[in-house]
Amino acid sequence: MLQYVARRALQAVPLLFVISILVFTLIHAAPGGPLEVYLANPNVRPEDIERLRVALGLDRPLTEQYLAWLKGFVVGEWGYSFTDGRPVLDRLLERLPATLELIASAVVVAGLVALPLGVLGALRKGGWIDLTTTVVSFAGISLPVFWVGLLLQLIFAVALGWLPSSGRTSYGDGTLPDRLSHLIMPAIVLAAVHAAAWSRFLRSSMGTEVRKRFILVARARGLNERSVVWRHALRNALLPFVTVLMMDAAIMITGAVITESVFAWPGLGSLFTEALARRDYTVLMAFLMMTSTAVVFLNLAADVLYHALDPRVRVR
Amino acid sequence: MRSLEGKRATWVAGAVLLVLAAAAAAAPLLTPYLPDGIDLANRRAAPSLSHLFGTDELGRDVLTRTLFGARISLVIGLLAAAVTAMVGVTIGAVSGYVHGWIDNVLMRLTDAMLSVPRLPLLMIAAAIFEPSVSMLILLIGLVGWMETARIVRAEFLSLKERTYVEAARAVGMQPARVVVRHLLPAAAPAAVVAATLAVGRAILLESAMSFFGVGVQPPQPSLGNMLYQAQTTMSTEPWLAFFPGAFIFLTVLTVYVVGADLGARDLR
Numbered sequence: 001m002l003q004y005v006a007r008r009a010l011q012a013v014p015l016l017f018v019i020s021i022l023v024f025t026l027i028h029a030a031p032g033g034p035l036e037v038y039l040a041n042p043n044v045r046p047e048d049i050e051r052l053r054v055a056l057g058l059d060r061p062l063t064e065q066y067l068a069w070l071k072g073f074v075v076g077e078w079g080y081s082f083t084d085g086r087p088v089l090d091r092l093l094e095r096l097p098a099t100l101e102l103i104a105s106a107v108v109v110a111g112l113v114a115l116p117l118g119v120l121g122a123l124r125k126g127g128w129i130d131l132t133t134t135v136v137s138f139a140g141i142s143l144p145v146f147w148v149g150l151l152l153q154l155i156f157a158v159a160l161g162w163l164p165s166s167g168r169t170s171y172g173d174g175t176l177p178d179r180l181s182h183l184i185m186p187a188i189v190l191a192a193v194h195a196a197a198w199s200r201f202l203r204s205s206m207g208t209e210v211r212k213r214f215i216l217v218a219r220a221r222g223l224n225e226r227s228v229v230w231r232h233a234l235r236n237a238l239l240p241f242v243t244v245l246m247m248d249a250a251i252m253i254t255g256a257v258i259t260e261s262v263f264a265w266p267g268l269g270s271l272f273t274e275a276l277a278r279r280d281y282t283v284l285m286a287f288l289m290m291t292s293t294a295v296v297f298l299n300l301a302a303d304v305l306y307h308a309l310d311p312r313v314r315v316r
Numbered sequence: 317m318r319s320l321e322g323k324r325a326t327w328v329a330g331a332v333l334l335v336l337a338a339a340a341a342a343a344p345l346l347t348p349y350l351p352d353g354i355d356l357a358n359r360r361a362a363p364s365l366s367h368l369f370g371t372d373e374l375g376r377d378v379l380t381r382t383l384f385g386a387r388i389s390l391v392i393g394l395l396a397a398a399v400t401a402m403v404g405v406t407i408g409a410v411s412g413y414v415h416g417w418i419d420n421v422l423m424r425l426t427d428a429m430l431s432v433p434r435l436p437l438l439m440i441a442a443a444i445f446e447p448s449v450s451m452l453i454l455l456i457g458l459v460g461w462m463e464t465a466r467i468v469r470a471e472f473l474s475l476k477e478r479t480y481v482e483a484a485r486a487v488g489m490q491p492a493r494v495v496v497r498h499l500l501p502a503a504a505p506a507a508v509v510a511a512t513l514a515v516g517r518a519i520l521l522e523s524a525m526s527f528f529g530v531g532v533q534p535p536q537p538s539l540g541n542m543l544y545q546a547q548t549t550m551s552t553e554p555w556l557a558f559f560p561g562a563f564i565f566l567t568v569l570t571v572y573v574v575g576a577d578l579g580a581r582d583l584r
């Protein structure tokens with residue numbers, strides 16, 4: 001087991017290496033380089049730009065710059081934001097809790113929707129629950145996330161006035177009900193795509209499980225239906241689901257960028273859109289590296305977890 | 317998905333998709349207004365018989381703009397999917413046929429591209445290059461080839477072991493000819509399904525980019541940038557936000573339903 005984990009972790013290293021090259025190349029492909037935004041600003045004198053270029057090491061050869069940047073990234077020195085001069089790592093870390101809160105809530109919401117829809121859909125194929133699952137799953141993956149966000153704001157914040165339209169709290173740290181009321185809409189919007197995909201996935205994996213012979217045996221032995229479905233079949237159907245959950249991390253991050261900016265949720269996603277508007281390249285690079293690294297490690301964790309949970313894949 | 321894979325749902329979806337596409341294509345014939353025709357006497361008008369989707373803050377007809385916006389969005393979706401298919405099939409075919417270190421490098425590249433969140437990557441690229449529509453198509457196409465490459469590679473790996481392919485090689489057929497004559501046609505159905513789904517994804521990506529202001533630039537209307545502009549006046553003129561989004565949703569939904577049906581059929 002330990003050997004397996006070590007081997008998979010080693011495979012992640014070249015992957016992260018390729019990603020770092022991709023990210024670095026992209027940022028340095030800008031016509032004016034990372035200082036492009038200053039070139040267009042008449043208030044910044046050419047000699048200042050030259051001074052910045054030297055100070056940031058941008059006058060050195062690209063490979064040297066890349067290695068310096070990579071080393072800095074590994075040891076946690078992610079440079080300073082172009083807009084406010086603060087360390088990039090600090091800026092990202094202070095936004096992280098809000099994003100984690102949003103993503104965790106969205107996972108819970110999506111799970112609560114997908115679980116019953118997927119399971120009941122698989123049990124009564126062709127029934128109305130099954131039809132609902134199918135319609136919801138197709139609709140969910142086709143909806144433009146930002147449009148759903150706008151519509152929900154329009155209905156629940158503007159027309160009905162039940163929920164606040166944006167932000168994480170009304171003032172300061174807010175009370176628990178206040179924070180929850182801010183969380184509901186963004187969490188639902190972010191959950192929509194995943195609720196759709198997961199219910200479809202569960203429906204098909206439950207569908208194959210309930211047709212297996214051990215389920216027939218369990219029924220023949222007179223176990224009640226609830227225990228057969230929820231304890232025996234679902235347990236097996238959820239196994240591959242662990243992988244799907246982790247693999248969806250990259251999509252979740254894309255969704256968070258959109259959702260956070262529609263609802264002005266003060267997380268990593270809205271930091272990204274702010275940095276993009278100001279061409280704050282150090283923040284943008286760090287955001288891409290941080291999220292991609294997270295995705296690589298979640299995929300790794302998914303493999304290891306699957307390996308640990310299902311003894312069958314170990315026999316190889 | 318069996319219940320929707322039934323013929324009826326696919327036919328309905330296909331018909332709706334055709335109507336939407338035809339309406340977008342024939343936009344200049346269908347509407348008496350111009351997409352940038354300003355009418356200051358009829359600003360912010362609610363939907364009515366003369367303006368079915370209402371008008372915006374400059375009195376421009378929202379239905380007209382939605383149709384003209386849909387043209388750009390559909391063209392970007394289709395062409396970006398074509399780029400995706402070309403790159404994906406090439407990389408998948410090379411990777412699946414050649415094997416060895418080339419395969420290894422290409423697959424690590426595929427894994428790497430799959431690990432970078434797609435929309436943020438695209439938005440940074442768009443912010444850097446400030447793309448024209450054709451550049452936008454290229455960028456969106458270039459972030460979506462990974463799924464197709466994996467599918468085509470898997471098809472190639474299994475097809476390579478088939479007897480008829482082995483026979484072709486045994487009689488001395490050139491590798492390039494084996495690929496073009498025997499492997500590519502056999503892998504085509506899977507690639508077609510992947511390409512169909514890529515159309516839907518490309519439309520969603522374009523609309524999201526335009527929504528953030530780094531996609532199609534106003535005054536040229538696209539479904540995404542109409543929603544971006546609608547955001548500020550949404551509470552007083554909700555129709556500005558509703559109709560373009562509904563058009564995106566219906567288009568992508570019908571593309572996916574048709575694509576899923578293609579996937580369920582044996583195209584061979």
